[in-house]
Amino acid sequence: MTYITKPIAHHPALPRNALGLTHRDYEGSMSTLCAGCGHDSITAAIIEACYQMDLPAHRIAKLSGIGCSSKAPTYFLGRSHGFNSVHGRMPSVTTGANMANRDLYYIGVSGDGDTASIGLGQFTHAVRRKLNMTYIVMNNGCYGLTKGQFSATNDKSSPSKKGEANPFDAIDLCQMAIQLGAGFVARSFSGDKKQLIPLIKAAISYKGFAFLDVLSPCVTFNNHPASTKSFDYVRAHNMAVENKLDYVEPKEEITVSYEEGTTTAVELHDGSRLILNKLDQGHDFRDPDEAILTIRRNAKQGQVATGLLYVNEAGTDLHDVLQTPDRPLNGIPVAELCPGSAALASVNARFR
Amino acid sequence: MSGINDFVIKFATVNGSGSASANTMFAKTVFRMGIPVSPKNIFPSNIQGLPTWYEVRVSEAGYVARRDGIDIMVAMNPQTYANDVAELVPGGWLVYDSTMPRLWQRSDITVVGLPIAEICARIWKDARQRQLFKNMVYVGALTALLDMDVKVLEGVVADQLKGKEKLLAANMQAVEIGRQYAQENFECPLPIRVRHADGTKGKIMVTGNEAAGLGAVYAGASVCAWYPITPSTSLAEGFEKHARRFRVTKDGKRNYAIVQAEDELAAIGVAIGGGWNGARSFTATSGPGISLMSEFLGLAYFAEIPVVLYNIQRGGPSTGMPTRTGQPDIISCAYASHGDTKHVLLFPANPTECFSMSADAFDLAERLQTPVMVMSDLDIGMNDWMTDEFAWDDARMADRGKVLSHEELENFAKVKGKPWGRYLDIDGDAIPYRTLPGTHETMGSYFTRGTSHDEYARYTEDGRIHARVVDRIRRKFDTAATLVPKPEIDIRDPACKTGLIYFGANRPAVLEGLDYLERDGIKLNSLRLKAFPFTQEVLDFCAAHDRIFVVEQNRDAQMRQLLMVEAEVPLDKLISALNYDGTPMTAEFVRQTVRRHLQPAKAEAAE
Numbered sequence: 001m002t003y004i005t006k007p008i009a010h011h012p013a014l015p016r017n018a019l020g021l022t023h024r025d026y027e028g029s030m031s032t033l034c035a036g037c038g039h040d041s042i043t044a045a046i047i048e049a050c051y052q053m054d055l056p057a058h059r060i061a062k063l064s065g066i067g068c069s070s071k072a073p074t075y076f077l078g079r080s081h082g083f084n085s086v087h088g089r090m091p092s093v094t095t096g097a098n099m100a101n102r103d104l105y106y107i108g109v110s111g112d113g114d115t116a117s118i119g120l121g122q123f124t125h126a127v128r129r130k131l132n133m134t135y136i137v138m139n140n141g142c143y144g145l146t147k148g149q150f151s152a153t154n155d156k157s158s159p160s161k162k163g164e165a166n167p168f169d170a171i172d173l174c175q176m177a178i179q180l181g182a183g184f185v186a187r188s189f190s191g192d193k194k195q196l197i198p199l200i201k202a203a204i205s206y207k208g209f210a211f212l213d214v215l216s217p218c219v220t221f222n223n224h225p226a227s228t229k230s231f232d233y234v235r236a237h238n239m240a241v242e243n244k245l246d247y248v249e250p251k252e253e254i255t256v257s258y259e260e261g262t263t264t265a266v267e268l269h270d271g272s273r274l275i276l277n278k279l280d281q282g283h284d285f286r287d288p289d290e291a292i293l294t295i296r297r298n299a300k301q302g303q304v305a306t307g308l309l310y311v312n313e314a315g316t317d318l319h320d321v322l323q324t325p326d327r328p329l330n331g332i333p334v335a336e337l338c339p340g341s342a343a344l345a346s347v348n349a350r351f352r
Numbered sequence: 353m354s355g356i357n358d359f360v361i362k363f364a365t366v367n368g369s370g371s372a373s374a375n376t377m378f379a380k381t382v383f384r385m386g387i388p389v390s391p392k393n394i395f396p397s398n399i400q401g402l403p404t405w406y407e408v409r410v411s412e413a414g415y416v417a418r419r420d421g422i423d424i425m426v427a428m429n430p431q432t433y434a435n436d437v438a439e440l441v442p443g444g445w446l447v448y449d450s451t452m453p454r455l456w457q458r459s460d461i462t463v464v465g466l467p468i469a470e471i472c473a474r475i476w477k478d479a480r481q482r483q484l485f486k487n488m489v490y491v492g493a494l495t496a497l498l499d500m501d502v503k504v505l506e507g508v509v510a511d512q513l514k515g516k517e518k519l520l521a522a523n524m525q526a527v528e529i530g531r532q533y534a535q536e537n538f539e540c541p542l543p544i545r546v547r548h549a550d551g552t553k554g555k556i557m558v559t560g561n562e563a564a565g566l567g568a569v570y571a572g573a574s575v576c577a578w579y580p581i582t583p584s585t586s587l588a589e590g591f592e593k594h595a596r597r598f599r600v601t602k603d604g605k606r607n608y609a610i611v612q613a614e615d616e617l618a619a620i621g622v623a624i625g626g627g628w629n630g631a632r633s634f635t636a637t638s639g640p641g642i643s644l645m646s647e648f649l650g651l652a653y654f655a656e657i658p659v660v661l662y663n664i665q666r667g668g669p670s671t672g673m674p675t676r677t678g679q680p681d682i683i684s685c686a687y688a689s690h691g692d693t694k695h696v697l698l699f700p701a702n703p704t705e706c707f708s709m710s711a712d713a714f715d716l717a718e719r720l721q722t723p724v725m726v727m728s729d730l731d732i733g734m735n736d737w738m739t740d741e742f743a744w745d746d747a748r749m750a751d752r753g754k755v756l757s758h759e760e761l762e763n764f765a766k767v768k769g770k771p772w773g774r775y776l777d778i779d780g781d782a783i784p785y786r787t788l789p790g791t792h793e794t795m796g797s798y799f800t801r802g803t804s805h806d807e808y809a810r811y812t813e814d815g816r817i818h819a820r821v822v823d824r825i826r827r828k829f830d831t832a833a834t835l836v837p838k839p840e841i842d843i844r845d846p847a848c849k850t851g852l853i854y855f856g857a858n859r860p861a862v863l864e865g866l867d868y869l870e871r872d873g874i875k876l877n878s879l880r881l882k883a884f885p886f887t888q889e890v891l892d893f894c895a896a897h898d899r900i901f902v903v904e905q906n907r908d909a910q911m912r913q914l915l916m917v918e919a920e921v922p923l924d925k926l927i928s929a930l931n932y933d934g935t936p937m938t939a940e941f942v943r944q945t946v947r948r949h950l951q952p953a954k955a956e957a958a959e
Contacts (some may be wrong), residue, residue, distance in 0.1 A: 014865075058797060061629075061789045075813070076639070081789035082799040083628060088650050092577075092618035096625025096633060097789075099575045099609040104790050120622070125614040274369040307435060318611075323607035330630035330788065332607055334572030334750035341744040347566065348741040351556035352384070 006030055018054040028075040038231075039138045039188035039214030043075045046107070046136075047194055050077065053249070060105045061097055063120055065090040068145055069138035070112030077107075090118025090125035094133055095318070101328040102319050105204055106133035113143050113308075116152040116171045123173075125182040127209050132205040134210045137173055138190075140218035141229035148221030157229055158228040173213050174309055175295050178288045183208035183315040185291065189234050189305045190216040191212065193208070195307060198247035198274060202308070205247075206266055207269035208315030227234040238304035241294060244277040252263045252295035267313050276308060285310055357412035359385050359423040359544050362493075365487075366429050368400030373408040374487030376736065377512055378494065381505045382410055383557050383738060386549040389857035390416035390860070392936055397582065397674045405434045412549050417736055417861035418936040423544055423900070424498075426490055428468075437461070441672040445542060446488065447497070458955055464538055466493050470503040485526040492530025499541035501530065501548065553612055556741045560732035561636075563703035564662055565590025566742070568634055568708025569598055569608075572750055573660070575626030576610045577619040579641065583673045583730040584664035587636040588612075595807050616641035618646040620661065627652070627659040629789040630755065630798060632714045634660035638730075639668045642681055642688065644785060649687025649723050651802040654825070656775070656784070657755065658724075659715035660710075665729040667934045676934025677730035679856055682910035685725050696724045696832050697884040701859040702732060709882075711748070712837060718753035720832050721786060729905075731936045754785040761787065761795045774798040774809040776822060782827035814850045829885050836883035839890055845875040850950070851897035853890075855881040855911065858903050858937045865942025872943070874950055876901075881911070886919045892920045901946060902928040906938060 006029065010138075024305045026045040026047045031040050050057065057079035065069035066087035073082045085093045090108050098106055113138050126135070141154035148161060152171045159165050177185045184206040188196045189279040196214065203210035215234050217223050223230045228237075248254055249270030276285075282289040284299075285304075291310035298305040363378075365371035372393070390409045396402035397461030404580055409419050427436045427448040437446060438925040450465030455483060468489045468709040472482040485534075495502050497630070514520050515547040534540055561584070568591050569578070578588035592610055599607040600711070611621040619635045637645065642663055652659050667673030668680045685697055698713055700706045717724040764772040772795075774786045784807075787796035795796055798809040804818040811816065820956065844866070854862045859880060866876055877891045894900060894915065902912040915921045929945040931937050947955035 036643055056793065056795050059790055063625075064625040073596055079794060079797050081508065081623075081787075081797050082801075084799060084801040086802060089617060089621045090646065092613065092621025093625035093628070095611060095618075096575055096577065096622035096627070098625075099611065099622065099635065100626040100629035100631030101788075124617055127617065129611070151628075307757065319609075321611045322611075323604065323606045324609050325607060327603060329574040329607065329609060330626075332574065334632070334752070336598065337572040337574060338570050338744075338750075339606060341746050344742050344744055348556050349392060351558040351741075 002299045006350070009266060009315070015051045017051055017219050019056060021051070023047065023051050026057060026077055027080065028073070028078040031075045033071065034220050036219040038140060038218070039069055039072050040075070040137065041140055041190040041193070042196070042214050042216055043072050045200055046074050047197045048193075049204065050134070050199050052197070053201055053204065055105065055204070059103070060107060062107045062109065063094045064088050064096065064109040065111070065114035067143070068112040069109055069113050070114055072138065073109050080273040088114050088117070089122055090114070091119065091122035091131070095129065096130055097131060098131055098318065099322070100330040102324065103205060103328045104134070106206070108133055110135065110137050110218035112139045112141060112151040112153040116173060120171075124176070124180055127177055127211070128184045129185065129318045130154040130316055132179065132207055132209070132319070134200070134212065136200075136212045136214060138216040139173070139213050139229070140216050140222055141227070142218050142222040143216050144221060149216070154222070155228040159226050163225050163226075170180060172295060172299070173232070175292050177211040178291050178310045182211045182310070183312040185310040186211070187213045187215070187304070189238055189306055190214055191235060192238065192306070195240060195245055198245040200310065202268060202272070202274040205268040205270045205272045206311075206315060208312075208317045210218075235306060237303050239280070239298050239305050241280040241283045241305055241309065242276045243277065243279040246275040247351060248273045248275060266308070266311050273310065278321065280305075287313070354784060355543065356545055356547050357410055357549055360407060360409045360419050360421060361424040361426065362408070362422045362425045362436070362439070363406040364432050365404055365406070366399050366431070367396055367404040369486045369487070371404070371428065372406070373512060374491050375408070377505065377508045377856065379408050379510045379736065379915045380557060381500055382408070382546055383552055384504045384508060384550050384729045385501055385546055387412055387546055388414045388416060388551045390418070390738060392418050392731070394935070395675050403429050410546060412551055413858065414551055415864045415939065417864050417939050421941060423836075424495070428486070428490065435565065442692040445544070447493065449486070453613060462853055464493075464497065464534070466490065466530065466533060471533065481522075485522070485579050488523050488526035492527035493534040494832055495527065495621065496531045496534035496540040497538065497542050499546075499547070501543040502527070506695065520661050522576070522941065528897065530633065530746050530849070552738065554741055555738050557736045557738055558703045559586065559704040560585040560700065560706040560728050560738055561733055561734060562590035563594075563742070563831040564636075564706040564710055564726065564728065564733075565592070566594045567707040570707070570744060570804060571711040571714040572634060573632040573634050574608045575623065575631045575716060576635070577613045577618045579613050579619045581616070581638045581641050583666055583734045584636040584638045586642070586734065587662055587664060616644040617648065620645040620659070623659045623661070624648055624652050624657050627717070631658070636664065638663040638664050638666050638674075639681055640670075641681050642684055646689045649695065650691055650693050652662045652691065652723045653693045653822075654802055655690070655800050656721040656786070656801070656825070658721050660713045660724050660726065661676065662715050662726045662728060664733040665727065667932070673934045675730070677857065677905065677936055678932055679727070679729060679933060680907070680910070680932070681727070682904070682906065683908075686914060687726060688814035693827070694829055696720060696722060698724065698726045698837065699855040699882055700726060700728055700732065701856055702739045702784070703737050704742065706732065709837070709905045711750070715751040716835060719783070720828060721753060721783060722828065723922030724755060727856065731856050735927065754783060755785050756785050756791065756796060761792050772796065773807040775805065775824070777824050778805040781831045783831060784822050823869055827842070831888055833885040835884065836887060838887050839882055839893070840880040842878045843894060844870065848875055848877050849898040850876055850900070851893060851909070852876050852878040852901040852903060852946070853881060853893070853915070854903040857903065861937040861939045862942050864902055864939035865946070868943045869946055870952075872947065872951070874946065876946065882950050884914065884918070891919055894919055894925070897926065899927065900925055901927050901929050901949075903937070903942060905931050907932045
């Protein structure tokens with residue numbers, strides 16, 4: 001909880017990024033989640049990604065719904081405005097915030113209950129609207145705060161801690177996002193920083209709806225041996241579609257060399273690139289149907305396909321549809337938005 | 353029996369037959385002849401096939417409330433003939449399509465049979481034209497029967513057909529055919545008729561929803577999210593229409609953003625997100641939408657986020673009567689959401705106020721950092737009202753409330769003597785200072801939350817802090833009471849101890865009713881509420897009167913309840929006058945309700 005304050009002092013030799021900020025400047029308050037929670041690893045990855053990208057924290061808005069995952073924004077980016085809204089409604093609040101100011105980075109944090117159940121409608125429509133945001137689901141297959149009930153992403157084969165069977169089929173949010181037209185869809189694992197950090201960076205750089213489903217085991221309620229959302233299970237069945245992901249900054253040169261023919265560069269809107277060394281040669285991440293197939297093919301074999309699953313580099317966003325100006329709407333003075341008394345003469349004339 | 357420039361004409365037609373535009377043209381013609389007019393569209397929740405009515409009151413005296421007692425019935429719908437004819441006053445006129453002649457059971461009315469279907473079948477080949485021009489034929493006949501100025505009608509038709517000019521001649525041909533038939537077959541004009549007058553100077557005819565949409569454009573709203581629901585839909589559409597006209601830059605960019613949301617929950621969520629981020633944001637909805645938005649309203653209340661919500665009320669509970677009017681959401685809006693909540697409400701009485709109160713609503717929402725609900729209804733929102741033309745004072749500055757700039761944040765402690773805290777009451781008005789995302793590199797960020805928080809927006813489970821914060825938010829309501837629009841008070845007799853309180857769309861019926869009561873020898877003082885919380889004037893009025901009628905359109909006397917609880921008016925002082933059948937209130941209803949209490953013997957005799 002936020003009353004547990006971290007010491008402000010830090011080691012003077014801490015490395016600084018291009019903005020002169022240390023890693024600590026991107027942190028939030030002390031986490032109150034359970035020790036070992038996957039969400040804390042994702043939090044750390046977000047901090048690392050933003051630090052490495054030299055993002056000014058005050059230009060980021062972090063929004064969430066309700067649940068363990070939705071508490072997480074308190075633990076990163078303390079210099080950013082945060083908004084812990086109501087259960088399942090982060091997408092609509094982010095939509096409005098984005099409409100008002102297109103100039104900020106929007107990071108939405110949600111959980112599997114928040115997104116796949118109560119907020120399923122809002123999630124799907126935020127995807128449809130191509131909202132320019134990074135949407136991260138911290139997916140643990142259960143409701144942590146209310147003590148471990150199944151969520152809609154829990155696999156049918158995966159029982160509860162007490163051994164009760166889950167009677168319902170799981171919702172695969174990545175397949176859904178691709179089908180609904182999300183421009184950037186990736187899945188990762190909280191325990192795989194090397195994969196997660198470049199994916200977060202690429203998602204933030206992407207213009208349009210970037211969706212990241214991060215398997216994030218619940219150490220308290222869903223980490224038992226029979227669970228398909230446990231650390232051990234995910235580690236053992238994690239089928240990365242790329243064996244290497246490198247995020248390259250807009251002005252940075254590509255220095256890493258890859259074996260000819262296996263490497264692809266994904267161009268992102270801000271000039272940055274994501275360099276991918278493909279492992280699954282059957283996977284074409286530019287084709288939505290193939291991407292869905294990759295997920296399904298792996299799932300059939302009990303594997304979880306992770307990595308960049310789908311990307312549409314020609315991304316558009318809601319503001320293109322709305323035809324709003326480049327400057328944020330919240331920056332236009334009311335006096336400029338008001339047509340004034342002179343215009344009323346013709347309005348009144350129409351109603352006579 | 354009514355007479356020149358004083359009557360009610362009612363059109364009974366079938367939904368989807370094109371009658372609505374013909375009827376509107378009729379009303380507009382009367383209006384342009386300078387005669388005060390008040391049309392009420394009584395329509396079904398249906399696209400095609402069900403009965404629909406259009407009542408037009410013509411009143412040179414300027415009374416624009418609905419009035420019972422139909423003088424002329426244009427009965428074009430055989431489904432409803434029986435009831436329509438029964439509604440006519442003795443001595444009234446029945447206009448009907450006599451292609452299929454009928455025997456009418458009443459001998460006290462005059463029947464004007466026009467073989468409309470037969471005429472149309474003879475002249476037009478196309479089935480759709482035959483149907484549409486039927487309407488213009490009866491309008492044409494009415495020009496003769498009521499002595500309407502055909503030139504004025506032609507101007508109205510031409511305006512209606514802007515962009516489709518080639519249809520003008522055919523429409524006017526239909527008018528002429530109807531007109532000629534009436535002149536040749538009946539004694540025209542009837543003793544009841546119109547005559548050019550001078551009663552519409554400075555007036556316009558407009559719906560409240562279009563006025564509110566325009567008002568939101570003038571108020572500087574730039575984020576709008578909504579979900580289609582009758583009768584609020586045309587408000588968002590009105591905003592879009594006027595924004596498209598006034599808010600598009602030279603390079604074709606739109607200085608506004610509208611999203612048709614997936615449901616009402618998302619609509620208010622979007623508006624709250626926009627308000628949080630510093631854009632003037634709003635949504636519009638009706639009854640069921642209020643229920644769905646309630647959780648979010650509690651969040652905006654507790655997290656102190658400005659947002660404007662237009663509630664175009666309709667008959668409830670549940671789906672209720674989606675196409676009928678009412679004022680049944682007073683309590684549910686005043687206290688929307690779980691926990692201790694209380695919201696600022698504004699009550700426009702006509703489209704002119706829908707326009708002007710829009711700017712008030714956005715100012716109040718940003719000043720008070722809270723949701724403000726504009727409580728219109730279907731009658732104001734969807735009917736064309738003859739109302740004062742729109743006026744705007746260019747000197748008016750928008751009140752954006754306490755939002756800190758980069759510089760103000762840096763100097764805050766120096767200027768205010770205290771460090772900034774998002775929920776800290778620095779000025780004693782219970783309104784804290786807020787910051788917008790992206791303002792400052794290192795200062796002013798905070799975590800907005802619906803969970804309990806302290807003055808620095810930090811999560812807390814400390815009950816004392818929680819109580820302190822909710823008490824401060826309650827005190828903000830006292831500040832609100834000093835800022836909201838003051839009531840309209842009419843003291844007809846300073847010595848009189850009997851008063852009447854009303855609000856919203858009932859204004860015309862109440863003012864007319866008070867005139868009648870005065871003729872009956874009863875002078876009443878009245879107060880029209882424009883807002884909740886109640887201002888000092890309201891408390892004073894209640895204290896100054898021993899007996900107060902409270903006129904409203906709901907079953908449970910919701911405004912009376914609010915007066916009892918929030919203004920602490922003794923309940924035996926407050927007498928309810930309640931109308932909740934979904935039709936706009938009449939002056940006669942007001943008059944009779946008051947007389948039953950004050951002149952019981954006379955009232956009984958009169959009834």
